[in-house]
Amino acid sequence: MVIVPQSWPVILPPAVAFAVGFIKDTALVSQVGVFELTFRGKELNNEGFSGLLVFGTIAFLYFAISYPLSRWGSWLERRLASSPSKRPEQRLRAAHRP
Amino acid sequence: MLAHLAGEIPRFFTPQKLVLLLEAMGTTLLMTAIGCVLGFLLAFGIVFLRQTTGRLALPLRLAAVFYVEIFRRIPFLVVIYLVLFFIQAFVSDASLFAIAVIAICIYSTAYTADIIRGGFESVARQQVEAAAAMNFGRWQTW
Numbered sequence: 001m002v003i004v005p006q007s008w009p010v011i012l013p014p015a016v017a018f019a020v021g022f023i024k025d026t027a028l029v030s031q032v033g034v035f036e037l038t039f040r041g042k043e044l045n046n047e048g049f050s051g052l053l054v055f056g057t058i059a060f061l062y063f064a065i066s067y068p069l070s071r072w073g074s075w076l077e078r079r080l081a082s083s084p085s086k087r088p089e090q091r092l093r094a095a096h097r098p
Numbered sequence: 099m100l101a102h103l104a105g106e107i108p109r110f111f112t113p114q115k116l117v118l119l120l121e122a123m124g125t126t127l128l129m130t131a132i133g134c135v136l137g138f139l140l141a142f143g144i145v146f147l148r149q150t151t152g153r154l155a156l157p158l159r160l161a162a163v164f165y166v167e168i169f170r171r172i173p174f175l176v177v178i179y180l181v182l183f184f185i186q187a188f189v190s191d192a193s194l195f196a197i198a199v200i201a202i203c204i205y206s207t208a209y210t211a212d213i214i215r216g217g218f219e220s221v222a223r224q225q226v227e228a229a230a231a232m233n234f235g236r237w238q239t240w
Contacts, residue, residue, distance in 0.1 A: 002229045002239050003221050011217035015210055019134035022206060026129055028175045029198040032182050036129065036198075040122035049110055050103055057110075061123050 009080035016073040023066050037061060129195070133202025134210075140203065141210035145218065146240070148211075162211075169208035177201050 030039035041058040045051050147155075147162040169177065181201040185192045229239040 002225055002234065003218050004240055006221045006225065007214075007217035010220045011214050014213045014216075015138060018206070018209055018213065019130060019138075022134060022202070023126065023130045025174055026126055026198070026202065029129065029178060029201070031175060032178055032194060032197065034125070034129070034194045034198045035122060036126040037119070037122045040119060044110075044115070050106055053103055053106055053110055057119065061119060062126075065123065065127060 012080060013073060013077040016076060017070070020066055020069045020073055023069070024062060027062075125195070129198050129202060133199050134206045136199075136203045137206030138210050140207040141214050144207060144211040145214045148215065149218075166208050166211050169204060170212065174201075174205055177205050 026036060027038040030036055030042065033039065037058055041054050044054045144162045144165060147158045148166075150159055172180075178198070178201045181204065182197050185197055185200070226239060
């Protein structure tokens with residue numbers, strides 16, 4: 001009621017940035033054999049397709065996922081920065097200034 | 099070499115292959131989404147435990163601090179292998195997707211808990227004091 005609503009603009013942008021960055025880290029999961037993007041790439045490479053072509057496509061697909069999400073994250077950050085929940089405190093600080 | 103590459107393109111970009119790749123993309127996205135959303139919710143629990151007061155809750159507080167400190171200092175790949183071998187010791191035919199989601203969950207909980215703690219600390223102290231002065235309980239202050 002008191003802390004969470006006020007800390008929301010501070011928490012949400014880095015949390016979204018972490019999640020978006022984590023999309024790339026999930027590539028490590030291919031090490032245990034989950035059928036995700038990087039694993040698929042290794043499989044296609046083993047089928048005899050050129051690594052450059054396969055992993056170029058994989059890289060493009062990762063970019064295609066992360067880029068819109070990180071744009072959404074920065075939009076969220078801008079929107080929260082000017083949200084009304086932050087204004088009272090700023091007004092309070094301005095009033096305290098001599 | 100470029101001619102070889104150009105020759106491969108029509109063989110590579112067939113509908114079946116594209117569907118496979120899109121499925122894999124969905125798996126990647128789904129894993130991250132489930133793991134990070136669950137991790138975000140669990141992180142609130144960790145922060146709640148970490149902010150408990152009193153001597154009786156000391157073990158809870160310590161557990162929360164240890165959890166965050168340990169999993170923030172282990173590489174993600176090692177967490178994946180730990181979860182994999184731990185779960186396979188009990189359930190031999192566990193689905194790899196579930197194992198991946200659990201590993202992501204564990205890792206993102208630790209990181210997000212620190213983000214949330216930082217956010218809570220950014221709230222002015224006077225706000226918490228005002229809530230205490232108005233006799234707000236712990237849940238109400240949250």
